[in-house]
Amino acid sequence: MRDAEDLLFAGPQRLGVAKGLFVGRFVADWVMPYPELPLLQRMALDHLMPGLQAFLRDTLDPAAIDRAADIPHYAIEGLARLGVLGLAAPHEFGGRGFSQMAYCRVMEAIGERCGSTSVFVNAHHSIGLRALVLFGTPEQKRRWLPRLAHGDQIAAFALTEPGAGSDAANVQTRAERSADGSHYVLNGEKRYITNAAIAQVLTVMARTPEGVTAFLVTPDMPGFEVAEPRMAKMGIRGTATGRLVFRDMRVPVDHVLGAPGEGLKIALTVLDFGRTTFGACCTGAAKAALQLAVEHASSRRQFGRPLGDFELIKKKLARMAADTYAMEAMTTVTASLIDRGLEDYMLETAILKVYTTEALWGIVNDAFQIHGGAAYFTDLPLERMLRDARINQIGEGANEVLTSFIALAGMRGPGVQLRELWGALHHPLGDLRTIWQFGVGRLSAVIHAPEVPVRDPSLRPYADRLAGLIRRLGVDVDRVLIRYREEVLDRQYVQQRIAGAAAELYASACVLSRLDAELAQADSAGADRPRSYPVAELSLRRSLRRVRRWLAKLHENDDAAVTAAADAALGR
Numbered sequence: 001m002r003d004a005e006d007l008l009f010a011g012p013q014r015l016g017v018a019k020g021l022f023v024g025r026f027v028a029d030w031v032m033p034y035p036e037l038p039l040l041q042r043m044a045l046d047h048l049m050p051g052l053q054a055f056l057r058d059t060l061d062p063a064a065i066d067r068a069a070d071i072p073h074y075a076i077e078g079l080a081r082l083g084v085l086g087l088a089a090p091h092e093f094g095g096r097g098f099s100q101m102a103y104c105r106v107m108e109a110i111g112e113r114c115g116s117t118s119v120f121v122n123a124h125h126s127i128g129l130r131a132l133v134l135f136g137t138p139e140q141k142r143r144w145l146p147r148l149a150h151g152d153q154i155a156a157f158a159l160t161e162p163g164a165g166s167d168a169a170n171v172q173t174r175a176e177r178s179a180d181g182s183h184y185v186l187n188g189e190k191r192y193i194t195n196a197a198i199a200q201v202l203t204v205m206a207r208t209p210e211g212v213t214a215f216l217v218t219p220d221m222p223g224f225e226v227a228e229p230r231m232a233k234m235g236i237r238g239t240a241t242g243r244l245v246f247r248d249m250r251v252p253v254d255h256v257l258g259a260p261g262e263g264l265k266i267a268l269t270v271l272d273f274g275r276t277t278f279g280a281c282c283t284g285a286a287k288a289a290l291q292l293a294v295e296h297a298s299s300r301r302q303f304g305r306p307l308g309d310f311e312l313i314k315k316k317l318a319r320m321a322a323d324t325y326a327m328e329a330m331t332t333v334t335a336s337l338i339d340r341g342l343e344d345y346m347l348e349t350a351i352l353k354v355y356t357t358e359a360l361w362g363i364v365n366d367a368f369q370i371h372g373g374a375a376y377f378t379d380l381p382l383e384r385m386l387r388d389a390r391i392n393q394i395g396e397g398a399n400e401v402l403t404s405f406i407a408l409a410g411m412r413g414p415g416v417q418l419r420e421l422w423g424a425l426h427h428p429l430g431d432l433r434t435i436w437q438f439g440v441g442r443l444s445a446v447i448h449a450p451e452v453p454v455r456d457p458s459l460r461p462y463a464d465r466l467a468g469l470i471r472r473l474g475v476d477v478d479r480v481l482i483r484y485r486e487e488v489l490d491r492q493y494v495q496q497r498i499a500g501a502a503a504e505l506y507a508s509a510c511v512l513s514r515l516d517a518e519l520a521q522a523d524s525a526g527a528d529r530p531r532s533y534p535v536a537e538l539s540l541r542r543s544l545r546r547v548r549r550w551l552a553k554l555h556e557n558d559d560a561a562v563t564a565a566a567d568a569a570l571g572r
């Protein structure tokens with residue numbers, strides 16, 4: 001985790017929006033105005049969506065996929081025919097050249113309909129094929145990409161092993177170079193791999209003397225063994241999650257993807273894309289759950305009234321709508337960061353993944369509760385949606401690991417500055433320039449809240465509250481670093497509060513930006529306030545309150561009691 005940034009971003013970069021929050025700054029340009037798809041992308045999307053929607057509605061049957069624990073061939077062929085399996089691949093290799101924002105709209109629609117299908121497409125496209133698009137040589141791309149982009153072949157991405165789950169760097173699969181240098185010999189095991197047994201091209205991570213290296217592996221290589229093609233599982237049952245064993249598997253040297261030792265960099269990069277599409281798929285699933293809840297709350301009557309009349313049901317519906325609105329806004333902004341060429345968007349994609357997956361779990365749970373006993377039976381989709389939603393908090397980086405990552409990667413910049421300051425203060429002559437620069441920069445961040453530019457005057461109070469809390473996070477990050485110093489690496493209770501506050505600030509900024517754009521649009525059309533106004537307002541109120549709560553817990557908490565209780569439970 002600590003190496004991630006060094007691996008990916010050695011050179012100087014522009015300050016991203018999430019990193020800015022940790023130093024009390026708001027880099028407004030990345031969030032405001034709310035991003036829009038460029039005209040050509042919008043046209044391509046408009047061209048695709050009606051056919052896709054019809055296919056998802058009329059042909060793809062999520063209940064049947066779940067029952068059969070298989071996505072049938074005709075469904076995969078249908079997706080391929082529509083171009084979905086190569087959407088973000090370049091035109092020259094048979095893809096559609098979609099931006100990340102446009103691609104996310106497609107994934108949202110698929111996620112709205114079927115969890116299994118969205119994970120299947122994500123594994124094939126967002127992490128499987130993407131590795132080749134980003135890191136393949138021209139020759140490798142010519143050789144593999146066209147068939148993958150057309151959907152004639154399926155891709156997979158194999159990182160996880162028995163000893164390397166969250167601890168992805170602990171890959172034990174070994175690749176040894178042959179004496180004549182013509183190939184590598186791979187030995188090891190991969191488990192929990194989506195599409196493992198149905199893929200024709202797999203990006204496999206293995207350890208070489210240079211570090212972890214990525215290999216393009218095909219199942220026809222002698223020594224490739226499918227140990228379990230479809231591990232039986234509770235949710236996203238349509239996906240083929242498999243276990244693979246490699247025994248003296250020969251992989252030619254021209255199948256190395258990127259440079260030897262670059263495997264973790266490749267993994268971290270493609271997972272960034274995967275996490276963005278997680279945001280989109282979760283947004284789609286949230287919309288589906290909200291829709292079901294609204295329909296039921298309107299039609300089901302108890303005590304002589306529709307359920308939607310009761311305040312405890314209203315509360316759930318409002319919360320679901322507010323979270324769904326925020327999820328969509330965050331997905332759009334995060335995808336646009338990739339499209340606009342921000343070099344480092346790891347923090348934003350990690351925040352998006354944690355935020356949307358946790359929110360979806362709450363939303364599906366609320367929809368379930370609103371349906372009462374009916375939700376428990378398999379003729380309604382809710383029990384399947386509940387099962388399907390559970391993977392999201394675990395896959396592509398468990399949320400605990402990403403929470404820790406968000407805090408530590410975010411605090412790294414201010415931490416380095418503080419260390420430099422510490423060094424300067426303790427130098428016999430004192431490095432006055434460092435001290436002065438630090439003093440001026442930090443003092444201004446402590447005194448002045450950043451500018452959060454909104455166009456609609458009705459949003460000014462929210463913008464000001466957001467600005468004030470961004471300033472406060474910057475101050476609290478410095479306090480945490482000064483108080484705990486290197487020890488902060490092990491202080492996960494503290495990390496969670498800092499990450500939680502930063503995530504809510506990012507969510508608020510995205511929501512504010514989206515609402516501001518919707519108000520401007522309504523204004524220019526001479527229309528009333530959009531119906532989304534109270535929904536977005538609730539999202540802002542809840543998020544900003546949560547920021548305050550997270551930061552307050554830095555000072556008043558049950559940490560010692562929590563540790564004592566956990567240790568007692570662990571028998572320590």
Ligand SMILES: Cc1cc2nc3c(=O)[nH]c(=O)nc-3n(C[C@H](O)[C@H](O)[C@H](O)COP(=O)(O)OP(=O)(O)OC[C@H]3O[C@@H](n4cnc5c(N)ncnc54)[C@H](O)[C@@H]3O)c2cc1C
Pocket residue numbers: 123157158159160164165166167191192193194195233236241391394395396397398399400401404
């Ligand atoms: C259905 C499914 C499909 C998958 N598809 C793929 C795929 O296509 N390719 C692939 O490579 N992998 C895939 N995975 C693997 C997935 O990415 C891993 O399951 C995930 O990274 C977690 O690893 P693990 O299961 O070994 O859990 P572990 O690493 O054992 O972690 C267990 C739990 O411990 C906690 N934890 C771990 N480390 C920390 C820490 N440092 N601090 C605090 N808490 C911590 C977390 O709560 C975590 O959920 C898939 C998994 C599933 C279930």
